Amino acid sequence: MGRGWPDDFDFETDEICQTVFKPFIEEQLEILKEYDGKRKLLSDYVFHKHAHDAAEAVKDTALELELGQRVANNMYYATLLHDLGKPELPPEIWDIDGTPTTEQKSLKRQHVDLGAQKFEETFKDIDHPFKDLALDIIKHHHEAVNGQGHYGLTGDQISRPAKLAAIVEHYDGLTHPRPHQIERGDKFDAPSLFEKIETRYGGHFDEDIYAAFKAIKLNEFNKHQTLILDTEEETPSDKLSL
Helix, strand or coil, rough: CCCCCCCCCCCCCHHHHHHHHHHHHHHHHHHHHCCCCCCCCCCCCCHHHHHHHHHHHHHHHHCCCCHHHHHHHHHHHHCCCCCHHHCCCCHHHHCCCCCCCHHHHHHHHHHHHHHHHHHHCCCCCCCCCHHHHHHHHHHHHCCCEEEEEEECEEECCHHHHHHHHHHHHHHHHHHCCCCHHHHHHCCCCHHHHHHHHHHHHCCCCHHHHHHHHHHHHHHHHHHHHHHHHHCCCCCHHHHHHH
């Protein structure tokens, strides 16, 4: 596919999207949910929920970037499939008590290749721009513009949709604390997570797309903090008058 945003079809009205790809997405999300049920969960990092959360955040960021509802919707549905390959791996690999080894991390990253292979084989006889978009995101949601991602691609080799998916997927993964992170006292509020990203993963992400996504999440955080403060400042008489 091209390097730009997917505006040459409309998932919501396209016949192939609705009759071929949408049922496949729904089926794969159910498979992911069943797979989560086989895991010995050591955190709240539940993959079928992560797929929805990442897709929603991608959609919100596309709208923040003023790309329009069509692009936002197309990106949403494609991102739902980004972890298609995870159920192809042993479920116990995801819930390790302690910091994963290099070998364990390498095994987990194989979900990218397995997902791309499964998707390509399933739709080998279909030529459609959604296929290209979804495959791009499945294959490249662990890429980094500085070449330190799964395939070692650099910024000019990564499409804008994949750059956005990589940012959102990475951030959402960080919001789910693992036991060893809790033990060492890591913080998981939005400002702390962005500080961690910029300290540890600086240079990984497209600056403009990252800025738009960060603005959304910090705005959500600030609104939530304001709501907490307003609630705490309520007097008993205020509550009785509601």
